[in-house]
Structures are given as structure tokens and as C-alpha cells.
Amino acid sequence: xxxxPREFYLQDTILVAKNxxxxxxxxxxxxxxISGIITETEAYRHMDDPASHAYKRMTERNxxxxxxxxxxxxxFTYGMHYCFNVVAKNSExxxxxxxxxxxxxxxxxxxxxxxxxxxxxRNLTNGPAKLTQALQIxxxxxxxxxxxxxxxxxxxxxxxxxxxxxxxxxGIKEATEKMWNFRIKI
DNA sequence: CCCTAGATTTACT
DNA sequence: GTAAATCTAGGGC
Numbered sequence: 001x002x003x004x005p006r007e008f009y010l011q012d013t014i015l016v017a018k019n020x021x022x023x024x025x026x027x028x029x030x031x032x033x034i035s036g037i038i039t040e041t042e043a044y045r046h047m048d049d050p051a052s053h054a055y056k057r058m059t060e061r062n063x064x065x066x067x068x069x070x071x072x073x074x075x076f077t078y079g080m081h082y083c084f085n086v087v088a089k090n091s092e093x094x095x096x097x098x099x100x101x102x103x104x105x106x107x108x109x110x111x112x113x114x115x116x117x118x119x120x121x122r123n124l125t126n127g128p129a130k131l132t133q134a135l136q137i138x139x140x141x142x143x144x145x146x147x148x149x150x151x152x153x154x155x156x157x158x159x160x161x162x163x164x165x166x167x168x169x170x171g172i173k174e175a176t177e178k179m180w181n182f183r184i185k186i
Numbered sequence: 187c188c189c190t191a192g193a194t195t196t197a198c199t
Numbered sequence: 200g201t202a203a204a205t206c207t208a209g210g211g212c
Contacts (some may be wrong), residue, residue: 051204077204078194079195170205
């Protein structure tokens, strides 16, 4: 399975958010492997997006959003949860990232269940903090390169007709009129 | 099924 | 000091 190249992420953040649907996240832990198909994403941009962490300026937390595309932006929130983003933007913007909100587990289901401590299939990876738990993603992966075959990367996924639906983004208070949440059904 | 409350720490104001 | 791109359990319907 081919890893997505750097150029894939060098486009408008919103376009990348849509294009990431149906792609595959691969997580390697030692000789074990977990993977899943991306089913829900959200785009967060820069100056035009009050809901974005990068809206005001660069800070210690959000600096990854201003740096290389194709890398991970992982942040800690609500005192207990990590969320996983992919840095993506075109040259018009200084910052941008795509929040991965949900995946459909493919490989390593046993490991995922163990990490999540539940077996209810529907609740395994259907939220941004659930999937970081399932894939054991944490701040150690801040800035990791997702275009290299390492601990964590993204490859081509299912190649079939995608029916993308747009929705308001979840859990934000600003810019709720922007329909930058995207989903597919598998 | 829906709703509410509580968990718990970081980083920005 | 306080809000935060969330999740879970528990109660009611």
C-alpha cells in the first residue's frame, strides 16, 4: 500500500480534509500493526477561522500547524484526552490542519479492544479521543512525519465511490456556520 | 433512546 | 483563573 506523498497535504486544508476520507491510518507498535479507514475529518485553518487553534498566533501548543505539511499535530485537551491532526495547507495560508475524528478499524482489532478496554464495536474508534486511545497516540507523536514508513503513517485506502457529507464542526463555539466537518459511510 | 454531570490537566489570558 | 476541537457512566423515558 502506497504512503501518501508530501504533495497530498500541500493543498487547501478543506480539500485535504475531504481527500483524506477513505484513506488508511497505519500504526506500528513493535511488531504489531493497527490500521483503520478514515471516516470523519474536520478542517481547521488560520486567519479566516476563529475556531482554529492557530487563529490568533503561533504558540507553543499550535506551532506544528505552522510548520511542515504531512506531519502530525497532536494536542491534549479536557484534562485527559489527546486529539490527532494532520498538518495540511496550501501556500495561501501560514497554518492549517485536519482533525481526524473517526476511523473504521481494519487490522489489530484485539489491540484496539485492549487499549480501549471495551469490546462494543461501534464505540471503539468513533471519536477523536477514542481513536488516539485505540492507536496509542500521544504527545510523543507531536510533529512525527506521516509520509515515512515508521510508527505512524497514512496510505492509500479503499478505492471506491465516496459519498461525502458536510456538517458543522463538533465541539466549537466560533465559526459554527462553516461546514467543515466531512464524513463518509463505509 | 436522550440528557446531564463529572473527570482532570494543560496552556493561554 | 479558566476554558478547552471529549468521553463515560448513570438516570430517566
